[in-house]
Amino acid sequence: MDAAHHRCRLKNLNDVNTLPKKVVREHWVHDYLAGQVIYHLGEYPKRFSMAPTEYDERLLETFAAHGAKLIQLHEDWHDSQRLLGADKFTPHDRDGFIRFVDRVHALGMKIIVYASTGYFESRDPDFDPAWDINLKHINVHFYFRYAHCSPASPEWRAYLLPRLERIMDEYGVDGLYNDFGYMPLGQHPVPPGHVSPAPETSAHDAALEDLLWTVLNLVHHRNGVYKAHYGGLRKPLGDRKMYDYIWVGEYIASTDTMRLQTRYYEPYVVPCIDLSHATLRDDDEPYRLAVPYLQFPLRVDGRPFTGECAAVPRVEYADPDKCFVVKNYRKYLEYYRTHPEAPAMYGEWDSFPGKPERRETWLRHLDMYLPMVKEGTRVWIDISDSPVIEGKKDESLVASLFVNDEVYMVVANYAALPATFTSVWPWKDRESGVTARTITVPPHKLLYLVRAEEAR
Structure with a gap:
């Protein structure tokens, strides 16, 4: 930035800092990769190529063009069941996988892959029952029988950590997505031979905390995510x-509960409304629930998801009458076989059938969000008792300020009635172009505002 930009930013910060206000949280934006996509590559345990196709090229280019920063791969990248010549820590199509990673990098994005500090296949030849927290609670689900390996097991750590290092060192990925697979040790007796670094209680997962910290350092040592x-x-x-980052939302049916419980989690939260369980009021709801709290929804996308993963020959699946995943996936498979032209879905958290227009909605909101969260931005979350939003009557109207070389404000109305406020400054609606000091927010609506020129 030149001197003029520094002057502008400093004045904006001074204007906001000298305003009377109450806030729930203040945060400085640093190293924030907004715009994250979980990218479905294939129907594991069915064999498929991970090499980027023309379809992948176009889709990845679209995400990169709009400023998406992170591609995340789920369990389809590895071979947890050892059916395709690899294992839980190696890709079943090494060459295709490396080509996909290279293409993501060429487009200026980062890529992270699924790993777990707890889940491990109990039928794997490497599995040692002594690693498990409680062998009576094997997670029998979909095609797997996952044990919950204990973060307090020295032997499990000795097996796990070198393999996590190898994932990052050998394949060029930029980090790990850790699905904990954890059963609280504070609720179970610590198994023989396991050692916790501190007492396990209902308020402190001591061994898990230590293992997560160890993996965080492992990843950060490689400048990873x-x-x-x-x-x-x-x-x-x-x-x-x-x-x-922490991903929240899996299996949650109430979007209101999701917002209220996670709204003040320490940044950065990546919410993903699980559309196999929840229903949206409208396609803008995920952004209304997230953006005022310095959150941006995870996009579920990639290659079409058809449910073929639940009907692979010679694979042992959980009983569909007891496992909703198998039941749902086979329903999807039958539907897409009889309706091949139906809109695609892109993963287990997507709506069924798919709604392709939601990709454009995600991109539209990302275009609005990214200028607000540039490096060095200061964010004041959930402002009240301030002339910037006079007339705020209750918690159903939430406003947050994002301040850098512009002063942005987002305002969400979570009530069923309109809400009106008056501000000390005029605001321009970034979507409609209308400028006003007194603004009415319609029910269940999110406004993206920027302080008008005349207020500077």
């Missing part, structure tokens, strides 16, 4: 944040 997933809306119990 570490994304965490506990399940549902949970985060690790403790006072320390041991990840760069």
Whole structure:
């Protein structure tokens, strides 16, 4: 930035800092990779090529052109069941996988892959039952029988950590997405031979915290990105944040519960409304629930998802009457076989049938969001008692300021009635172009605003 830009930014910050206000959280944006996509590559355990196709090229180019920063791969990249000549820590199509990674990098994006510090196939020849937290609770689901390996097991750590290092060193990926696969040790007796670094309690996952910190350092030592997933809306119990990003939303039916429980989690949260369980009021709802809290939804995309993964010959699946995943996927498979022209879905968290217009919605909101979260931006989340938003009556109207060389404000109305506020500054609606000091926010609506020129 030249001197004029520095002057502008400093004045904007001074204007906001000198305003009377209450805020729930203040945050400085740093190393924030907004615009993250979980990219479906194929119907594992069916064999497929991971080499980028023309379809992949076009889609990845679209994401890159709009400023998406991170591509995330799920369990289709590896071979957790050892059916295709690889294993949980290696790609079943090494050459195709490396070509895909290289293409993502060539487009200026980063790529992270699925790993787990807890889940491991109990039928794998390497599995040692002594690693498990509780062998009575094997996760029998879909095509796998996952044990919950204990973060307090020294032998499990000795097996796991070198393999995580090799993923990053050998394949050129930019980090790991850690699906914890954790059963709280505070609720189970610590198995014989396992050692926790501190007491396990209902408020502190001591061994998990230490293992997550170890993996975080492993990843950061390689200048990588570490994304965490506990399940549902949970985060690790403790006072320390041991990840760069946390994904929330799996299996959650209530979008209101999701917002209220995760809105003040420490950044950066990547919400993904699980559309196999939840229903949207409208296609803008994921952004209305997230953006005012310095969150941006995960995009579920990639190659079409058809459910073939639930009907691969000679694969043992969970009973569909007891496993909704198998039941749903086989329903999808039958539907797409009889409706081959139906709109595609792109993963297990996507809507069925798919809604292709939601990709454009995600890109439109990303275009609005990225200028607000540039490096060095300061964010004041959930402002009240301030002349910037006079007339705010309750928690159903949420406003946050994003300040850098512009002063942005997002305002969301979560109520069923319109809400009106008046501001000390005039604001321009970035979508409609209308400028006003008194603004009415329609029910269940998100506004993207920028302070008008005349207020500078």
